[in-house]
Amino acid sequence: MLDPKLIRQDIEATAQRLKTKGFTLDVAALQKLEEQRKEWQTKAETLQNERNVRSKQIGQAKAQGQDIQPLLAAVGELGEQLKQAEEQLDIIQQQLHAKLSEIPNIPHQDVPQGVSEEDNVEIRRWGTPPVFDFEPKDHVDLGARDQRMDFEAATQLTGSRFVVLRAGLARLHRALIQFMLDTHTEEHGYQETYVPYLVNRNSLFGTGQLPKMEEDLFAIKDERSFCLIPTAEVPLTNLMAQQIIEPDRLPIKITAHTPCFRSEAGSYGKDTRGMIRQHQFEKIELVWVVKPEDSDAALETLTSHAEAILKKLNLAYRVVALCGGDLGFCSAKTYDLEVWLPAQNRYREISSCSNMTSFQARRMQARWRHPETGKPELVHTLNGSGLAVGRCLVAIMENYQDKDGRIHIPEVLQPYMGGVKVL
């Protein structure tokens, strides 16, 4: 959520900056609502004040044994007027809140212009894509052996976009999770965190999945209206909701491994083959909570932590800065990490690292105490995948295959595989 003051005081400039994100701000409607808000809020508060004053007078008169009938009569219509004003104000506040909730974050100054993926800007490359003296297979073909990657079984159990892994491949999948968590906790200073996989709608509002991304969520069908998390960003970041954090606790760096559930409602027919786009996948998430002035630097560091995993696995990748039009709803700036997939002969997203600035913090009232003023101020939040496990498994299979369709285990993973070197 943006600062309502921006809407009140600087709406034209705000509208201009949101345009780089492809979002058209309804300036007239917002200004009108804002005017009404002010009018009715003033009216309601004046009436509330009058009620408080008069009620107190009645109390005092009664205590002194005076006749309160005249005072009671004087209160007259006040209650009814107040009720109307409060109802009217409530309606306007709700409309305003609904509108504000659907305005995306303002892009950072140095986000490249553009409307789609095409306009993203490559920042750097690392590693060299492997050269094969045979035609490399994709992970689906590689996984077919011994049904170690079994889509048909998953379809029978559940439906499309799920997978069953068996034996060494299942273990490799688990090894990746352990490896990533260990690296981030032991080398990058993150606190390992275990979190619920079901969250309430309040949490989903806090991190910005609601109200606009509802169709991508899997909801539990009972009166509690829980949803399966689409990313650990939701529980991790919402740990800060309603908090006032003392400055010496910042920056907070936390990580969690969780399954993620996405309905992929807008992706029919996209990546239907293989493990790239699933309804359920595992991810290691990195979350930072920082002072506002530190968030730019934090994004660089967080991104480097995700990159470190790819480097240790010796997987070629590139870093891409998303253009305005490709930025997520909450993000002011995003770097995507894209790993080389030989069978697709191109780089594919394996991590997305974003600076949400105060956008999520405002939605969940996550604050820190500014040491100079002593007053609570909104923190900045950041998150990134470090990394998406399923896609990482795909990358290892495809990059580490040999002509016999065997998969060689990267050295850093071998300790996690009981010394197994080839699958």
Added chain:
RNA sequence: GGAGAGGUGGCUGAGCGGUUUAAAGCGGCGGUCUUGAAAACCGUUGAGGGGUACUCCCCCUCCCAGGGUUCGAAUCCCUGCCUCUCCGCCA
């Protein structure tokens, strides 16, 4: 699932429907004293929003949440959520 108890400020914990404008203690902050510190004493103390372009002042809201009764609700009524204890069930 059954039976009870309870949710009040950073914490502990009072609070007959009306000087409660939420007592008191602890903690925090500032000061006095001191070479310094402790102790003692004095003062201070939250969050959200609005008005006014404002390190001033004024107002509103907030005692788990949402409704209701009332001139007036932390206090009374209803609903929900959560926590604790016991029983049952259970990985």
